[in-house]
Structure formats: C-alpha cells, structure tokens
Amino acid sequence: MQSATVPTDSPETAARQRWMAVLARAETAELEAAWAGLADKPAYRLLRKPEVGLVMARGRVGGAGGAFNLGEIAVTRCAAQLADGRTGFGYVGGRDVRKCELAALFDGLLQDGARQSALLASVIAPLVAAQEARKAETQNDAARTKVNFFALERGEDAK
Amino acid sequence: MYVAVKGGEQAIDASLEQLARERRGDASVPELSVAQIKQQMRLAVDRVMCEGSLYDPDLAALAIKQARGDLFEAVFLLRAYRTTLPRFGVTLPLDTAAMTTRRRISATYKDIPGGQILGPSFDYSHRLLDFALMDEGAPGLAPERADETRGESAPLPRVTDILGQEGLIEGDGDLDGQAPGDLTREPLRFPASRDLRLQNLARGDEGFLLAMAYSTQRGYGRNHPFAGEIRMGDIAIVIEPEELGFAVEIGDVTVTECQMITQFKGSADKPPQFTRGYGLTFGYCERKAMAMALCDRALRAKELGEDITAPAQDEEFVLAHSDSVEASGFVQHLKLPHYIDFQSELLSVRDMRAKAMARANAKEAADDAA
Numbered sequence: 001m002q003s004a005t006v007p008t009d010s011p012e013t014a015a016r017q018r019w020m021a022v023l024a025r026a027e028t029a030e031l032e033a034a035w036a037g038l039a040d041k042p043a044y045r046l047l048r049k050p051e052v053g054l055v056m057a058r059g060r061v062g063g064a065g066g067a068f069n070l071g072e073i074a075v076t077r078c079a080a081q082l083a084d085g086r087t088g089f090g091y092v093g094g095r096d097v098r099k100c101e102l103a104a105l106f107d108g109l110l111q112d113g114a115r116q117s118a119l120l121a122s123v124i125a126p127l128v129a130a131q132e133a134r135k136a137e138t139q140n141d142a143a144r145t146k147v148n149f150f151a152l153e154r155g156e157d158a159k
Numbered sequence: 160m161y162v163a164v165k166g167g168e169q170a171i172d173a174s175l176e177q178l179a180r181e182r183r184g185d186a187s188v189p190e191l192s193v194a195q196i197k198q199q200m201r202l203a204v205d206r207v208m209c210e211g212s213l214y215d216p217d218l219a220a221l222a223i224k225q226a227r228g229d230l231f232e233a234v235f236l237l238r239a240y241r242t243t244l245p246r247f248g249v250t251l252p253l254d255t256a257a258m259t260t261r262r263r264i265s266a267t268y269k270d271i272p273g274g275q276i277l278g279p280s281f282d283y284s285h286r287l288l289d290f291a292l293m294d295e296g297a298p299g300l301a302p303e304r305a306d307e308t309r310g311e312s313a314p315l316p317r318v319t320d321i322l323g324q325e326g327l328i329e330g331d332g333d334l335d336g337q338a339p340g341d342l343t344r345e346p347l348r349f350p351a352s353r354d355l356r357l358q359n360l361a362r363g364d365e366g367f368l369l370a371m372a373y374s375t376q377r378g379y380g381r382n383h384p385f386a387g388e389i390r391m392g393d394i395a396i397v398i399e400p401e402e403l404g405f406a407v408e409i410g411d412v413t414v415t416e417c418q419m420i421t422q423f424k425g426s427a428d429k430p431p432q433f434t435r436g437y438g439l440t441f442g443y444c445e446r447k448a449m450a451m452a453l454c455d456r457a458l459r460a461k462e463l464g465e466d467i468t469a470p471a472q473d474e475e476f477v478l479a480h481s482d483s484v485e486a487s488g489f490v491q492h493l494k495l496p497h498y499i500d501f502q503s504e505l506l507s508v509r510d511m512r513a514k515a516m517a518r519a520n521a522k523e524a525a526d527d528a529a
Contacts, residue, residue, distance in 0.1 A: 006397055020408070054213070056343075062331035068353070072213050091398065094215065094217070142262070145276055145279075146277075147276075
C-alpha cells in the first residue's frame with residue numbers, strides 16, 4: 001500500500017515485502033479466519049516464539065534532513081519453521097502475539113512456489129482489498145474537507 | 160536527605176484499595192473500557208503516547224484508565240513499561256512526504272498544490288458546550304459519512320520545497336550517515352546537537368513547550384514565525400531486521416508534523432532567507448507540534464548568530480526542564496519523608512533564633528546602660 005519508501009533489491013524480495021506488509025496491517029481476526037479456511041494446514045514449530053519488543057522510530061530534521069530519534073513503537077516478532085523446512089517471519093506493529101504467529105506462518109507458506117499464487121489470491125488479495133478500502137475511506141474523508149480559501153479582491157488592486 | 164521508613168503497610172494497603180475504589184467510581188455507572196478510551200479519548204491517548212515516547216494506543220489507553228485520567232501519571236506508567244521491553248532495532252526514518260494525509264494546512268500559501276485539507280479539527284467549532292453529548296445514544300452524535308466520493312488524493316508537496324525552489328529558504332540540513340544521539344541511552348549533555356534537542360522536545364511536556372513557544376511570540380526571543388505547513392496523517396513504519404536482510408513494513412502510525420518559517424536577515428556566511436523550525440509528534444498533537452517547532456527555532460539562536468536573551472533560546476533551561484516525568488518526580492519527591500533533614504533544620508533555626516535573641520537582649524542591655 002504505502003510501499004513507496006521501502007527499498008528493495010529483487011522481484012522475489014519485493015513480492016515478499018508486499019505480502020509481509022499486508023499481513024502486518026491485517027486484523028488478527030482476518031488472519032485467524034484465513035488460517036481456519038486453509039484446507040491443508042502445515043505442521044510447524046516456532047524457531048522463535050512471538051516476542052514483544054520495541055523499535056526506535058526515527059524522524060528527519062525538517063522532514064528530509066539528518067535522522068533523529070522520535071520515540072519507540074511496540075512491535076512483535078516471531079519465526080516459524082514449517083514442515084517443509086521453510087522459515088516464515090512475522091514482524092508486526094503492536095503486541096498481538098497470535099497475529100504475529102499467523103503472519104509468520106503465512107510468510108512461510110507464501111514462500112512455497114507451489115502454493116504461492118493460490119494463497120496470494122485467496123488470502124492476500126482480500127486483505128489488500130480491505131486495506132485499500134480503509135485507506136480510500138480515510139482519503140475520501142480528507143478530500144471532503146478540502147477547501148479553497150479565497151481572498152477578497154481589494155479596491156486598490158482592481159483594474 | 161530522606162530515609163527509609165518502616166511500617167505503615169496496612170495503611171498503604173488500605174490507601175491502594177481506596178484508590179482502586181475511587182478509580183471505579185459509582186458502581187451503578189458502567190465501567191469504562193480500554194477500547195472506549197482508545198476510541199473516544201483519542202487525543203488523550205495520543206498525548207500520552209507522544210510524551211510517554213511509546214507508540215501503543217492500547218497501552219496508552221490502559222495507562223489513562225489506571226491513572227484515573229491523570230495524564231502525567233499515565234505518561235509515567237508508559238515510560239516505566241517501556242523499560243521492561245528489549246529493543247529490536249530502529250526504523251528507517253519516517254517519510255512524512257509519503258503520509259496518507261488526513262489534515263494539511265498552510266498559513267503561508269492560500270493555493271498550495273494538493274490544497275488545504277481541514278480534516279477533523281476543533282478550529283472551526285464554536286467552542287460552545289454541546290449538551291447533545293450529555294444525552295447518550297442520541298441520534299446524530301456521529302454523523303454518517305456522506306455517500307460521495309472525491310477520489311484519490313493528489314500527492315502533497317511540502318510547502319518548504321516550494322520556497323526551496325527559489326532558494327529562499329534554508330535546506331533540511333545534511334544527511335550525514337551518523338547515528339543520531341539517543342537520550343534513552345545516554346544522558347543529555349550541553350551543548351546538545353539538534354537531533355538530541357528534537358528528541359527531547361518530541362517527548363517533552365506539551366504545557367511546558369506551549370508556554371516556552373508562547374514566550375517567544377510575546378517578545379522573549381522574538382522571531383516572527385509563520386505556520387508554513389501542518390500535516391497529520393498515517394505513515395508506514397519500516398524496519399530492516401538483520402535476519403531478513405531486507406526492509407519490511409510493520410504497520411502504520413499517526414504523526415503530526417509542523418514546519419514553521421521565520422525570516423532571517425542573514426549573517427556573514429548566510430544570505431537573507433527564511434529559516435525553519437521543525438515539529439514532529441506521535442499521534443494527532445497539533446498544538447504540541449507547533450510549540451515544538453517554535454522551540455526548535457528558538458534553540459537555533461546560537462547556530463544562526465542571534466543574541467541569546469530569553470529562556471526559550473537557552474537550551475539548558477528548555478531541555479533540562481521539558482520532561483514531565485523528571486519534573487513531576489523531582490517536585491513530588493518533596494512528599495517523601497524528610498524527617499531527619501527537617502529535624503536538623505529545626506535545630507538550626509532554633510539555634511539561630513536563640514543567638515539572635517541573645518544579641519538583641521545584649522544590645523538592649525547596653526542601650527539601657529548608656
């Protein structure tokens with residue numbers, strides 16, 4: 001969605017960055033429903049149990065200058081190894097450990113070339129649609145408050 | 160000096176019980192949920208996240224509930240909580256130009272590309288108490304969205320870049336690759352660099368910064384400012400975990416940004432131009448962002464060769480007193496037992512009085528004798 005600022009190096013990485021961002025922005029209930037809807041859930045073990053911590057958010061002086069530390073953000077991370085050996089990672093804002101675990105599982109599944117396109121269509125695409133709808137609503141709300149101030153023409157300026 | 164005092168456990172337990180009862184209030188009134196605070200007291204939540212220097216709306220709402228609405232206490236709770244968590248890393252610097260903007264105004268340009276977007280603002284309300292809000296469940300409290308689509312927002316160039324095209328305003332400064340200083344890791348020393356000043360201001364108490372900013376407008380370190388641009392909206396948080404080896408978005412946060420513009424008559428090595436003060440806050444904290452920008456500009460006095468004549472230009476005065484947790488702690492520590500301290504002062508005052516009386520008596524006796 002707001003991926004303009006994310007550096008990337010290859011199409012494969014870019015695709016993974018996109019689905020990880022979508023999973024991170026999803027509601028837990030949405031991921032839970034998607035997981036429940038999977039016909040063949042993989043066996044997995046957690047290489048790293050979901051762990052809550054912080055990241056220091058940085059701003060830039062003046063908006064585009066040198067970095068400064070703005071404040072910290074709660075984040076949860078987790079790593080899950082699927083039965084096929086692939087490892088999925090969850091990095092999600094907030095402290096929802098279940099959401100993080102589900103994000104890691106889907107990240108692992110989506111790396112499986114055999115399942116990827118089906119999962120992109122059945123799981124990621126609906127999430128993207130929901131997130132884009134929420135964003136569009138925000139943008140629409142904002143657009144409706146757009147004004148055109150006008151200054152009255154003053155006498156001395158009149159031709 | 161204060162000393163540890165033993166005893167009083169039962170009284171303390173009873174005090175905490177009473178606090179819990181008073182927090183709950185009249186049991187016939189439904190209990191406030193954390194979700195309600197998060198949704199309906201959002202500006203309090205934003206302030207607590209901003210000054211608590213921890214973005215987590217659920218925890219900020221919990222802190223407000225636990226603190227019975229005492230926002231200073233809530234900030235303290237959030238600050239204490241953050242010390243229990245490990246830090247996984249840092250984010251890539253927030254790209255405020257790429258914000259999903261919910262509000263964006265400029266007081267310097269009427270027709271800015273992308274337009275003026277008012278968003279949800281008190282600015283145009285009449286500040287009359289709305290008694291309809293007392294009537295819970297009354298219709299019309301949350302107006303339905305108009306069924307009308309205005310389409311995608313245009314990109315919103317920064318107002319400072321408009322002036323920048325003409326070279327009339329200073330730039331954003333160097334993008335030096337150095338890691339910025341971090342007040343949560345090492346104590347503040349003076350003189351402080353601008354990155355440290357901005358971190359301090361970003362977590363500073365809104366009331367204090369507002370008063371400092373106001374003082375500059377009233378003539379204490381005057382610099383005639385314009386609100387070049389204020390924008391509020393949602394912005395992606397991007398981190399680059401080592402184990403992944405690539406950057407990943409972990410969600411969005413709401414921030415408010417303020418660009419203040421001030422005329423500058425130039426110096427030996429700088430032409431006349433506009434200079435800038437910068438404010439950035441977690442959440443929708445517009446007043447704070449504006450005050451922060453004014454304080455940032457005032458604190459650049461030395462760098463810009465201006466006379467330092469006012470408190471707002473004195474970095475030690477501003478930065479050492481801006482933190483509400485520190486200020487509140489030091490003022491409130493006066494409540495702790497100072498019994499021994501006070502006993503020694505009592506003895507000292509009694510002794511001084513006795514000596515003063517003796518001198519007065521002696522002088523009187525001498526005068527009588529004369």
